Amino acid sequence: MSVAHLLAAASNASSSPVLAVGYAVIDHTPTAVKDWAIAHFGTKDKPLLLGTVALVVVVATALIGLLAGRRKAWGAVGLAALAAVPAWAVMTRPSARIVDLGPTLVAFVVGIGVMLLLLRLSPSPTPSEEADMTEPGRRVFVGGVLGSLALSGLAVAAGQTLLQAASTAKLSLPRAWRRATPIPAGFERRNPAITPLRTPNESFYRVDTALTVPQVERESWTLTIDGDVHRRVTFTYDDIAAMKLVEKNITMTCVSNEVGGEYVGGATWLGVPVRRLLAEAGIKEPHRADAQVLSTSTDGFTAGTPLAAMLDDRDALLAIGMNGEPLPRRHGFPARLVVPGLYGMIGSTKWVTKLTVTTFAEHQAYWTQRGWSHDAPIKPSARIDSPSSLAQVKRGVIKVGGIAWAQRSGVRGVQVRLDGGPWRDAELGPEVNEDFWRQWMYRLDASSLPTGQHTVSARVIDADGDTQTAERAPVFPDGSSGLQEQVFFLT
Incomplete structure (x- = not known):
């Protein structure tokens, strides 16, 4: 063997x-x-x-x-x-x-x-x-x-x-035609326990079905667009690199992420909007309600993305760069999909080699065949990074903080409560865009609290004024929901 x-x-x-x-x-x-x-x-x-x-x-x-x-x-x-x-x-x-x-x-x-x-x-x-x-x-x-x-x-x-995945850091990366807004300094300077505003490549979560990282070279890689299009087209890596590339700051979330989980990260992606590539092929029925783009990875994995999400103004990307570097191999080199606002199983195929315009009735993607939803928008959520679960905390001012996201709308506010009491507004970190997470922090005065066990909770309010639901739901079939409740012990 x-x-x-x-x-x-x-x-x-x-x-x-x-x-x-x-x-x-x-x-x-x-x-x-x-x-x-x-x-x-x-x-x-x-x-x-x-x-x-x-x-x-x-x-x-x-x-x-x-x-x-x-x-x-x-x-x-x-x-x-x-x-x-x-x-x-x-x-x-x-x-x-x-x-x-x-x-x-x-x-x-x-x-x-x-x-x-x-x-x-x-x-x-x-x-x-x-x-x-x-x-x-x-x-x-x-x-x-x-x-x-x-x-x-x-x-x-x-x-x-x-x-073993070879490094791609030394490979050249084309310059962006439209640059993303620079990531500002975040709350991590004031509270190191809070997740950095931009996730380093080596720390970015990885969840996929590949048991080994596919070794695909950019010289041999191609992307083919077929299906319900007027003409079948194929692009090489050089074709993509020569296009007008755009940068986007996007937070990605895995559908397997439990409330308060770690399968979420924010990065700056460089790529070409997928709608431009689809325009090269010419979509036969662009307004068909049940249309999807079935993306196929080099290892045969498939994901189905609603066609509307590929064509609207969210700038779904065929990405070739991540945080100023060529895509690391473990994150999809030479190219992957990044679709803002949708869980990874819907539109984040790594090592992608084919996009097929079809319908959900005609083809079922890998996870759809297993009962998962074929249209799963990321649910708004607030995560507590500090204090950590079951932490021993000294009496005084406690820096409660974390990350919150509400893709396609943006974060208007984050609220915190202690031991089921009234909700209090937290301080928000710098805003990047509606598809990027946001840091938050709350100074909890624990000087008069009794020693022992306490519970802190957090919730996000999106830009439309909607409050994160407290209703608990498992990750299957379209993502978890509910409020994170973090237990700590005051000493």
């Missing part, structure tokens, strides 16, 4: 037996289980999944080895059955080709070879022989086992090195 993983890393990562099985598990896992995994393991859910797959392989091959010790044919049959699982997983990938079975075939052949070698070195008796476990025989067998493990480790390390 390790050798097969190395071979796949050098050609097509999705053909790796371990990764293919991992993708199959993701695709066939019920939504409730996925939500539970994200809530409990966060971004560590993928390493945990791959580790589990590897552990199952170890246990299965140990059992196969025991069978082979009795009869080699049984071992060969066991390895063939084991190899059939990743073979099925590889060929059910959206972009599968027959050549992608190569690494799995190599895994089977190498597995047979290692099995026969270790059986030959093994001092274990056959059922008809008496045990003669001599010390030299033991040493030779243990040496063979350790040698196999060492080679496996080297193959895995080499494969992971090839799959």
Whole structure:
């Protein structure tokens, strides 16, 4: 399996037996289980999944080895059955080709070879022989086992090195034709516990279905627009870079973000408005109510965005830059979609290679097939960064603060209350635009409060005067809602 993983890393990562099985598990896992995994393991859910797959392989091959010790044919049959699982997983990938079975075939052949070698070195008796476990025989067998493990480790390390996302920071980035408003100094200077107004690239959340970061080079990357258009068009990276690019400060949120969660970030994006690209293809029915743009990633993942959101004045972007640098590979290099006001599952496809104009009735995207909404505007919310949950706080003035967002409207105010008391207005940080989050801070005088447990709550009021709902809702199917209540202890 390790050798097969190395071979796949050098050609097509999705053909790796371990990764293919991992993708199959993701695709066939019920939504409730996925939500539970994200809530409990966060971004560590993928390493945990791959580790589990590897552990199952170890246990299965140990059992196969025991069978082979009795009869080699049984071992060969066991390895063939084991190899059939990743073979099925590889060929059910959206972009599968027959050549992608190569690494799995190599895994089977190498597995047979290692099995026969270790059986030959093994001092274990056959059922008809008496045990003669001599010390030299033991040493030779243990040496063979350790040698196999060492080679496996080297193959895995080499494969992971090839799959490791290379930095894009040194690549050149075109200048913006229309620059975004510079991000002002935020409240983080006055209260370091508050989230910075702009999220650094290395700290920006990442939630997607890719078990490894796709290694797509800009020289070979293309974007094709097809479907219900007058003409099929294809753009290269140089085509996009030569267009009039615009910068936009946009806050993005994952639909899996629980109330008060961390799957949200604000960045400056550089790209071309998607409506310009669609105009090149010519949309046949631009005002059709159920029309969508089905975006496809290089690994076959799909997302469906309402066509209206791609055509209106929000400037949905095909982004190639992030915070003044080329897109990091883990965030979608060479290009990704960024649609203000919609959760990531709706319009933030990374490593995007195709946009298909169609309808929601004709095609269902990856998450829509699993019961999620096909039109999910980001719900307004206020998050409390300070004090942290269950913090021990000294008596005096407590700096309560955090981040609030209300995309497509903007933040008019944030209110705070203590222990279910009256709502008090918080101080707002600098405003960037309606699609960007806003910092807030409230100085809570706790000098006369009793020691012990207290609860602070926050809510946002958008520019239309609407107050964030207190009604609790889970992330499925269109995003969580409710008020965050942070417990702290006064000492």
